[in-house]
Amino acid sequence: xxxxxxxxxxxxxxxxxxxxxxxxxxxxxxxxxxxxxxxxxxxxxxxxxxxxxxxxxxxxxxxxxxxxxxxxxxxxxxxxxxxxxxxxxxxxxxxxxxxxxxxxxxxxxxxxxxxxxxxxxxxxxxxxxxxxxxxxxxxxxxxxxxxxxxxxxxxxxxxxxxxxxxxxxxxxxxxxxxxxxxxxxxxxxxxxxxxxxxxxxxxxxxxxxxxxxxxxxxxxxxxxxxxxxxxxxxxx
Amino acid sequence: xxxxxxxxxxxxxxxxxxxxxxxxxxxxxxxxxxxxxxxxxxxxxxxxxxxxxxxxxxxxxxxxxxxxxxxxxxxxxxxxxxxxxxxxxxxxxxxxxxxxxxxxxxxxxxxxxxxxxxxxxxxxxxxxxxxxxxxxxxxxxxxxxxxxxxxxxxxxxxxxxxxxxxxxxxxxxxxxxxxxxxxxxxxxxxxxxxxxxxxxxxxxxxxxxxxxxxxxxxxxxxxxxxxxxxxxxxxxxxxxxxxxxxxxxxxxxxxxxxxxxxxxxxxxxxxxxxxxxxxxxxxxxxxxxxxxxxxxxxxxxxxxxxxxxxxxxxxxxxxxxxxxxxxxxxxxxxxxxxxxxxxxxxxxxxxxxxxxxxxxxx
Amino acid sequence: xxxxxxxxxxxxxxxxxxxxxxxxxxxxxxxxxxxxxxxxxxxxxxxxxxxxxxxxxxxxxxxxxxxxxxxxxxxxxxxxxxxxxxxxxxxxxxxxxxxxxxxxxxxxxxxxxxxxxxxxxxxxxxxxxxxxxxxxxxxxxxxxxxxxxxxxxxxxxxxxxxxxxxxxxxxxxxxxxxxxxxxxxxxxxxxxxxxxxxxxxxxxxxxxxxxxxxxxxxxxxxxxxxxxxxxxxxxxxxxxxxxxxxxxxxxxxxxxxxxxxxxxxxxxxxxxxxxxxxxxxx
Numbered sequence: 049x050x051x052x053x054x055x056x057x058x059x060x061x062x063x064x065x066x067x068x069x070x071x072x073x074x075x076x077x078x079x080x081x082x083x084x085x086x087x088x089x090x091x092x093x094x095x096x097x098x099x100x101x102x103x104x105x106x107x108x109x110x111x112x113x114x115x116x117x118x119x120x121x122x123x124x125x126x127x128x129x130x131x132x133x134x135x136x137x138x139x140x141x142x143x144x145x146x147x148x149x150x151x152x153x154x155x156x157x158x159x160x161x162x163x164x165x166x167x168x169x170x171x172x173x174x175x176x177x178x179x180x181x182x183x184x185x186x187x188x189x190x191x192x193x194x195x196x197x198x199x200x201x202x203x204x205x206x207x208x209x210x211x212x213x214x215x216x217x218x219x220x221x222x223x224x225x226x227x228x229x230x231x232x233x234x235x236x237x238x239x240x241x242x243x244x245x246x247x248x249x250x251x252x253x254x255x256x257x258x259x260x261x262x263x264x265x266x267x268x269x270x271x272x273x274x275x276x277x278x279x280x281x282x283x284x
Numbered sequence: 285x286x287x288x289x290x291x292x293x294x295x296x297x298x299x300x301x302x303x304x305x306x307x308x309x310x311x312x313x314x315x316x317x318x319x320x321x322x323x324x325x326x327x328x329x330x331x332x333x334x335x336x337x338x339x340x341x342x343x344x345x346x347x348x349x350x351x352x353x354x355x356x357x358x359x360x361x362x363x364x365x366x367x368x369x370x371x372x373x374x375x376x377x378x379x380x381x382x383x384x385x386x387x388x389x390x391x392x393x394x395x396x397x398x399x400x401x402x403x404x405x406x407x408x409x410x411x412x413x414x415x416x417x418x419x420x421x422x423x424x425x426x427x428x429x430x431x432x433x434x435x436x437x438x439x440x441x442x443x444x445x446x447x448x449x450x451x452x453x454x455x456x457x458x459x460x461x462x463x464x465x466x467x468x469x470x471x472x473x474x475x476x477x478x479x480x481x482x483x484x485x486x487x488x489x490x491x492x493x494x495x496x497x498x499x500x501x502x503x504x505x506x507x508x509x510x511x512x513x514x515x516x517x518x519x520x521x522x523x524x525x526x527x528x529x530x531x532x533x534x535x536x537x538x539x540x541x542x543x544x545x546x547x548x549x550x551x552x553x554x555x556x557x558x559x560x561x562x563x564x565x566x567x568x569x570x571x572x573x574x575x576x577x578x579x580x581x582x583x584x585x586x587x588x589x590x591x592x593x594x595x596x597x598x599x600x601x602x603x604x605x606x607x608x609x610x611x612x613x614x615x616x617x618x619x620x621x622x623x624x625x626x627x628x629x630x631x632x633x634x635x636x637x638x639x640x641x642x643x644x645x646x
Numbered sequence: 647x648x649x650x651x652x653x654x655x656x657x658x659x660x661x662x663x664x665x666x667x668x669x670x671x672x673x674x675x676x677x678x679x680x681x682x683x684x685x686x687x688x689x690x691x692x693x694x695x696x697x698x699x700x701x702x703x704x705x706x707x708x709x710x711x712x713x714x715x716x717x718x719x720x721x722x723x724x725x726x727x728x729x730x731x732x733x734x735x736x737x738x739x740x741x742x743x744x745x746x747x748x749x750x751x752x753x754x755x756x757x758x759x760x761x762x763x764x765x766x767x768x769x770x771x772x773x774x775x776x777x778x779x780x781x782x783x784x785x786x787x788x789x790x791x792x793x794x795x796x797x798x799x800x801x802x803x804x805x806x807x808x809x810x811x812x813x814x815x816x817x818x819x820x821x822x823x824x825x826x827x828x829x830x831x832x833x834x835x836x837x838x839x840x841x842x843x844x845x846x847x848x849x850x851x852x853x854x855x856x857x858x859x860x861x862x863x864x865x866x867x868x869x870x871x872x873x874x875x876x877x878x879x880x881x882x883x884x885x886x887x888x889x890x891x892x893x894x895x896x897x898x899x900x901x902x903x904x905x906x907x908x909x910x911x912x913x914x915x916x917x918x919x920x921x922x923x924x925x926x927x928x
Contacts, residue, residue, distance in 0.1 A: 052749040062743035065736045066759070066808060073805040074762060074770070077777035081769070084776065140673050147670040166677065168909045171866050172883040173902040177680035179894055180687065187683070225677070339828050359831045372829035376847040386833030389843065430829075437833060 085110050129212070133219035137227045140220065145231035163228045175218055182208035182217075288312035288348075289473050290336060290441055295345030297331050297497075305331040307497035308345070313441075313490075318467050318474045320488035322481060324520070328497040329477045333443050336475065338362045350440050365434035366443040369450065371426045373418045379429050380405070380414040386437045404436035407466070424455045435470060444476040448483060460487055481521050485509065493517050509566075515644045518564045525570070525611050527563040529643075534558065539643065545609030546585055553643035562644045569640035570613040572601060572626060577635045584635035587611070589626050601626060603634050685906065688899035705900035715901050718885035723908070724793050725881060726864040729803035733860040736804065737811025738853060742845075744812070745819040762806045763813070771873035774802050778874060788876055795879055802874045803864045810863060811856035818852025858916045862909060 052059040086106035089096050113119070148159045166174060181187050189205040196203035208214060290313040297306040306328040313319045321329040334340040336347060338359035347354045349363055365386070374382050384401040392400075405411045408428035418426055427447065434442055447463070448456045464487055467474045478484050484491045485505040493500045493508065493516075501513040512518035515526065529543035539553045543563055551563070571577075577584055587603040590610070594617075601613045611634050615625070626632055688706070692699035709715055740759060744752070762770065778784040778798050787795050826848070830840040846853075868883040875884055882905060889898055 049748045050746060052747040059743065059747055059749070062739045062746075066740035066743075066812070069736060069805060069808065070758065070762075073774070073777075073801055075758075077773035078765075078769070080776050080780065081773040143666060143669045144673055147666055150666075162674065162678075165910070165913075166681070168862050168913045169681065169906050170883060170902070170909070172868050172886050173684070173905065174681065176886060176890055176894075176898065176902065177684040179890070180683055181680050183894070187679075221677070221680070224673075337832055339832065359828070360834045360836060364832075366829070366832045368825045368829055370823055370825050372823060372825035374826060374829075374844060374847075376850075385830070385835075385843075389830075389833065389835040389839050433829075433833065 129215060129219070133216050133223070136216065136220045137224045140224050141227035141231055144224075145228050145235055148228075148232055149235045160229075160232070163225050163232075166225050171222060174222055178214075178218055178221060179209065182214060184209075287315065287351075289315045289317075289350055290475070291346075291348040292332070292336070293346045293348070295332070295335060295342045295347060297328070297335060297340065298343045304497050306335070306342075309494075309497075309499050310345075311492055311499065311502060313473060313475060316471055316473060318464070318487060318489045319476070320484035320491045321475065321477045321494060322484040322491050322520075323479065323494035325479055327494040329479075329494050330445055332494075333366075333445055333475065333477045336441070337364050337366045337443050339366075363440040364443055365437045365439040365441075366445065367427075367430045367434050367447050369446040371423075371430040371450075373426050373429050373433070375418050377417075378414065379410060379416050379418070379421070382418070382429050383432045383436055386433060400436050404432040407435065407469070408432045423451055424459065427451065427459065431466070435466070439472065441473045441475060444474060446477055446479070448478070448480070456483075463487060485521070493520060495520075511642065512564065512644065515562050515564070518562075518642070518644060523567050523612060523614075525565045525567060526644075527565070527609065529561050529563050531558045531561055541643075545605045545607035546583060549583060549638070551638055551641060551643050559645075564642045564644055565636055565640055567600070567612040567614040568598075570611060570634055570636045572603070572613050572615060573633045573635065574626075574630075576633050581638065582635045583638055583641065584633055585609070585611075586631065586633050589628050589630045589632055592626060592628055603632060681906070684899055685903050688896060688903045690896055690899075693896070705896040706904075709897045709900040709904075712897060712901075714880070715885060715889075715897065718880045718882045719901060719905065721793075721796060721879060722865055722882035722905075725796050725799050725803060726861050728793075728796075729800050729807055729864045730857050730861045732800070732804045733807035733811050733864075734853060734857045737808040737856055737860070738815050738849065740808065740812040741815035741819060741852075745816055745822075759809050759812060762809045767806075767867075767869040770802075770806060771870040774805075774870065775873040784876070788878070792878075795876070799871055799874050799879060799881070802870050803867065806867070806870060807860040807863050810859050814856040814859060815849055815852040818849055818855075822848055854916050858913060861912065865905070865909065 086108070087102055088107070088109065089102065091102070144163065148156060148163070151159055179186070183189075184205045184207070186208070188208060193203045193205065208217075290311075292309055292311045292313075295306060295309050296304065298304050309328075309332060321332060323329045331340055335342050336349070336354075338354065338357060338361075342355075354362060374385065377385065380401060383404050384397050387397040387400060402411065405414055408431050410425065410428050410432065413421065413425065418429065421429070427450075431447075444463075448459055451459060460483065463474070463476075476484070476488065485508075488505060490502065490504055491508055492502045495516050501508060501517045503511070503513075508517060508521050512521060512524075518524045519526065527543050527546065529541040529546075529549070531539050531541045532548070533540040534553070537552055537554060538550060539561075540548065540550050541561065541563075543549050549563070553561070576586070585605050587605040587609075589601060590604045591600075591602040593600040597617060599615045599617055601615055603611045603613060605611070613634060687698075689701050689703065690698055691702040691704065744756060744759075749755075783798055787797055789795075822845070826844050827840055830844045831837070835843065866883070867881075868887065871881050872884055872887070875881060880888075882901070886898055886902070889895065
């Protein structure tokens with residue numbers, strides 16, 4: 049690695065665009081958000097304005113308000129929904145990763161492709177596709193209705209949309225593939241002849257696994273795994 | 285010796301942080317020489333080679349190539365080309381594109397590029413693999429690509445950085461002969477960096493032995509082997525028995541000394557007048573016998589065989605004297621029976637001619 | 647079945663256990679059923695898309711005639727292409743800089759560059775909305791002709807895409823043998839020739855993967871775009887969101903299918919382009 053002083057012109061040419069972009073369109077906006085978090089809506093002529101802000105004097109009212117029950121409840125819900133979704137992602141991703149590892153060699157690339165493919169499909173489209181499955185006249189309810197009809201029991205369609213079930217299922221559905229790749233990479237690296245306990249416990253202790261487990265699936269984990277999946281792409 | 289093509293004058297390289305890799309080195313390398321820079325790893329030989337190529341800048345001294353000072357000439361403008369230790373063959377190009385690269389980037393006309401590339405490939409016997417990619421080739425073949433790629437530029441000097449170190453033993457012997465043949469055909473100066481004395485001895489016409497950034501001795505292979513200038517060179521080139529001795533008296537070219545385990549000896553020596561010296565004797569110059577040799581004027585000592593190692597053509601015997609001196613002896617196994625003819629624990633006499641011993645100053 | 651081992655299999659070859667196969671199949675089924683039905687029902691003649699009433703491509707025609715939908719789709723693709731180009735160039739430059747140079751506070755700088763990867767999208771979206779509003783950039787572009795009115799969204803997309811490109815390209819650069827650069831210079835190439843003829847070809851798989859990542863991230867983004875788009879600059883995800891709120895329609899299925907096909911084709915093409923040629927050694 050060279051010292052930047054050895055070729056300053058090259059260094060600055062390479063560094064300027066990215067740094068500038070990050071400052072202008074990332075750091076400054078976030079700083080803006082931060083400064084504003086201490087302000088409030090401006091009061092002009094005794095009326096609370098909708099568009100104008102007032103930063104002076106800075107205060108902590110917004111932060112105090114964020115501890116109100118309403119907000120705390122939302123935050124808490126975010127956390128437990130994320131935690132549950134992560135756990136379910138793990139439960140579903142593990143057999144897939146395991147299965148791919150032990151699949152015949154000629155099937156592996158295809159199976160991996162099948163896991164990666166949903167990455168490239170628009171998130172909103174994938175989520176939208178779920179509506180058709182879970183709505184009152186969706187496939188689940190239609191199938192259940194048909195089954196109940198066979199037995200001759202009256203069937204009341206289940207409500208599976210716009211509730212916690214839908215949110216969690218959606219999260220698992222969308223983010224599960226992100227978990228398969230790191231798991232697959234870890235299991236694949238283990239020696240097949242290694243002892244059974246190692247095979248079962250080692251992935252769980254691997255830093256990569258912990259990383260994907262500790263991240264909230266709805267936020268940070270997606271890009272992280274996304275980038276790791278593309279690493280796999282680059283290196284393959 | 286004809287006029288020097290590469291002239292290195294008092295060159296030093298001090299890295300930031302204070303490490304002195306090359307310390308005040310001066311070497312003149314003649315036209316058409318096969319010159320080797322030999323030394324243990326970290327002795328500065330590669331740094332010196334890289335300074336000749338321009339990939340590293342000296343912090344002191346002057347490097348002249350073909351009579352021109354190279355101080356301000358960047359590597360891409362120097363009349364030198366390098367074969368890298370890792371070969372550094374471009375992985376995304378075919379063999380042909382690799383070889384023609386140096387011509388294409390410098391604007392050589394395309395028909396000439398084609399002709400010269402074909403010639404270079406012919407020379408390293410790779411014409412049939414011109415369309416291959418490097419990852420489909422063996423180490424030895426990649427090495428040839430690197431050679432052809434450098435030679436196609438018709439440099440005044442070809443620099444080779446440990447060219448054989450990544451090859452397996454069998455390929456290495458073949459490549460060694462190939463390099464010598466190539467050097468004779470193309471008739472340009474080769475400078476090779478190596479840590480392997482066999483490589484240097486068998487290929488080079490002259491060798492510079494380096495240690496800790498400084499040149500220890502510059503000489504032909506046989507001179508280096510038979511007349512090493514220092515204890516380091518004697519020890520580094522081939523195997524040697526080094527016996528400590530104390531100079532008692534010196535008269536002209538003769539010294540009288542007290543050697544450890546051997547008693548008083550009269551030897552020929554130039555340049556040593558007193559103090560402690562090392563007496564160096566090559567293992568193959570020592571003779572071993574069961575009885576005390578009759579001839580006068582031999583250096584002889586009695587000892588016990590401590591170890592015998594059989595190597596097929598020779599056996600290596602280690603004899604310990606009662607004063608704790610260990611002597612290694614190479615014995616030719618010239619009959620099918622018996623090998624070295626001695627056994628471990630046996631009492632033997634070791635003797636050699638004083639002319640075969642060399643007195644080295646510390 | 648589980649007790650007898652075939653040659654070449656260890657006792658831990660769970661691939662042959664029927665229950666694992668079943669579970670495996672079931673999860674894959676769950677993964678693909680929604681997507682497959684979405685595609686299938688884009689050819690359904692039933693207006694409400696609940697039961698299969700026969701094959702038709704009317705939905706595609708309808709989607710094609712739906713100006714708002716087509717406009718959103720074009721916006722999305724144009725934004726993605728431009729943002730990808732800019733993000734790939736900037737990301738690659740950052741990657742080369744981080745790979746090649748030592749400089750003070752490098753660790754802090756790397757952390758700074760990774761921020762857009764870890765920060766919640768919603769924060770970035772809100773922050774950018776405030777910034778564009780307050781700096782006057784929003785009002786500056788709002789009445790400009792297409793596609794200049796997309797520039798705010800493009801700027802935002804580049805900001806969250808290029809750090810990903812940098813990560814991918816840099817991981818590729820780590821494997822670069824610097825003696826290749828030296829060899830190139832030694833053979834007479836200038837710094838610039840060396841960059842284009844040696845470094846760029848080596849980076850190519852990383853550049854393709856990075857660009858692909860940026861393209862999908864941009865095409866995929868809903869949250870940040872939702873905050874930075876105006877009524878004239880709706881993108882496809884934003885449009886789908888607003889339409890879905892009014893209910894499912896086969897037109898959306900059709901348009902979604904088109905987008906799926908575009909992304910898959912782009913992915914496969916890019917993978918083909920970057921795939922190393924099969925060598926004799928396999």
